[in-house]
Amino acid sequence: MTDLATRPGADSASDDGVPTASVTATIADDAVVGDAAVDTTPATPSGVNTTAIDNAAAAEPAYAWAPAEPARKKKRLGLWIGIPAGVALVALVAASLTLIAPGTTVGGVAVGGMTAGGAADALQQRLDNTTIVLTGDGVEATVTAGQLGASVARSSTSTGVEIGAPELGARIDAKALADAAFAQHPAWNPTAWFSSPATTAVTLNADSATAALRKAAPRLYKDPVDAAVAFDAGSAAYVVTPAVEGQGVDIAAVQAAVTDAFNTGRTRVEVAAQAAPIEAKTTTTAAQSAADKLNNILNTAGFYVGTERTVPVDKATVASWITLSTGADGAVTYDVNQAAIQTAVDALPAAVNRAPVNATVITDSEGGVLQEESAGVTGRALGATDNVAAAFATQLKTGNAVYELPVTETAFTTTNLARRIEVNLSEQRATLFENEQVVQSWLISSGRDGYNTATGHFRVFAKLDYQNMGNPDLTKAPNYYTPDVPNVMYYNGDEALHGAYWHNNFGNQMSHGCVNMPLSAAAYTFDWAPMGTEVWVHY
Template sequence: MTDGAPGTDGATYAWAPTEPTRRKNRSGLWIGIPAGATAVALIAASLVLIAPGASVAGVQIGGLTAGAAAQAIDSRLAQTTVTVDSPAGEVTVTGAELGATVDAAALADKAFADNPMWKPASWFPEGTGVEVQVDAAEAAAALRELAPGTYRAPVDATIAYDAGSQAYVTTPSEDGEGIDVAAVTAALQTAFDSGTASTTVQAALVPVEAPVTTDEASAAVANLNGILDSIGFYVGDERTVAVDRATAASWLTVTPDGKGEFAISADQSAIQQAVSGLAGQVDRGAVNADVIVDTGGEVIKAITEGQTGRALGDTSGVAVAFAAQLAEGNGRYALPVTETPFDTTKTERRIDVNLSTQTTTLWQNGEVYRTYTISSGAGDHATHTGNFRIGWKTAMQDMGCVPGYDYCTKDVPWVAYFNGDEGFHGTYWHNNFGTPMSHGCINMTIPQAKELYDWAYRGTEVSVHY
């Protein structure tokens, strides 16, 4: 300080300047801050970077983030070039032009997950291989554009309706020709795996399959002809109104997608014309059944087959619905109908042969229909008793007349067998009815035999007894 102060002796003294406060030395701190920040930054970086020495195929991705690594992988693949030595000369094509791809993001993420920089033990790992995916169509198009002289276009298989055979037919496909895409793809894969930016390959010309093959067209033709085979309007399982094949084909339009699929569409307005006339072909009255039955009620002959009546329901949506079915390959349209059941009249018939009275009686519905006086088998040829059914019938037959028989009777009429070689038949060689006379058959007058022949259907029960 420069100020003075009086002393005790009256003299004035000058004080020495005050020593300034010593400041703390912080140079070490300022030097340490950048070093610490760098260390922190390095530690932080190691948490997001891939370990040194890591690679995918031939691409070095060590020290990169997963995002940067993915970009590096994609870029290397896109820029890798293949020089193709073809019959038309050399052409050079890049991975990008060939449509080559890999899942670079997934590969980079896996590389970081397996080999992060913060984990020194994972540094300098073995390289990861990867399969390059090449779009064959895109690659073929690129090669075709670069070397058009090497390419001959394939011809697709086609489908058409043939009026002569009334069926859909196939025109087969024809293979084309082009540079072997598989050889070019393999060369690209090798170059990418080794980290080489370019390579050369000799590629021959190979067949190029048509996008629409004969097999694909044939399968579509089989489907279409299946529609024509069954197309119609159905009531239950009955194709009540059939649609002829030419008409059905005129309803259908077949559109190929160029990749082997054939779409089917149907003309709703044309279908509606057929729908408009359905009622006259579908509606009918019920027809009652008339049947002959045995004593157990089983039908042995239908004189008139029963038929349900039916009336067509609402058809306002039929054309639209049928068109949709046809597009799916289904030509069987189930019609909406209301059915009326039929009644059945049953007539029970059986035959009774009484050997004691030498009579044959026809019974119908529990009442006598006819009774005839007959001649049954005599002596050792007595007609067998038992319960039988009418089997084989013939309007005329020679009886005996073959080795093993001791008689021969020509032109025996109205024969209805019921037990082996025993049956009813007409008789012209005697008129002694009421007395056993035959070799086992039931002899009757010719008119009576004809009446029984017509009345007794196959399956009619026959009871023979004393």
């Protein structure tokens, strides 16, 4: 080591007049300052006699100025420490934007500090780990969630049946709950930290729950009996056998208990078995609705021409076309046998085809119809029937049993018979005319003098098969009495055409104003002349 020091009293000014401090420095040989090696050999100033110096050095200690200390580099320790801290702060802020606030609970599950996805998994796992103990009289089996679905272990000291929530089909919308928890309690919002527990409703899959409970406690279940629909030949109608209600465990009570357990953080809950009715898949109401539809088919089934059911189909025959079945959902359905319908279609031409039948009507002289003598019938010819069976089967499946046939109709004609009765008082004769042709003619007896028959144009306005005429008290007007006068046809007040059984003097005036006719003539005229027939009385 070489000691370098200022000489005593060397507090002298530098060449530029600035005082220099007295410094003592110890520098190791081959010292290094910064990244550069330090030369420990004193520098020789320019123009100095080095020989003299060397000689002097040998005689006394040598002193020299230490070289100037290089400028210190700025310390950046704070910067290097600050960068990781800043990154951590950014990460913390970013995390707070995705995490649920500390202290948040959902359904008894602490989800604080979790992401929504992690919370959803935790909530579903919490629900899946719930065990339900079904208690009740006669229930001796104990079934854990793991055992359920395999064999049922029995114990004489057991008080209930253990059933896992997954076997009950228990479900929550875990994702929605977790998302809601984050939305309401984000970690970045300190005011949302350590919030009150959120609650939710647990739903059970009815089919899964029923299957699990039924397997665990079969004695608590009684199967329902479906309603049935069948054709009754005696009444020629579809009849219903009512459904019988079954019995099982009340799923709603179990669901309420699981919900309560989930929200209070319990993984085991006891539920007293409560009986609940089990409705048949095919209810009486549904079966009756199907029977009503089928009976409407029976009542209206047939082949129609217009609104006329030209060819009705027997109810038993229609029922033979129909095959009933019950779907998995209990709905009563039916199919239709097209081939069976074809048998009825093959017989249609003979039942449908016919020639027209003309009508005949009785009229007055002006053509006004007084009576229909015979009805007209339209002729018809059945068209092609190749697709009738298939089309009818399709209709029947929709409940429509009215099948309109393809036919060509031929109109009938109408014959008019203009009829009138003519009474000739001069000839004492009644003549029947039809379309101005004489049909029949007979001698008659009109009113004698003092009771003369009135002349004029009249119409028959009343007809009686029999009538008592006159007065039984012959002392009173009209001073005669004739019982049971046949075939009476009034045309003018109390004047009438009628049969006379009390005399045979026709061709002569005999009556009190009526037109007496032979019995056979009166009967013929009575049937031949409808109400409204014209009667012309003249001389």
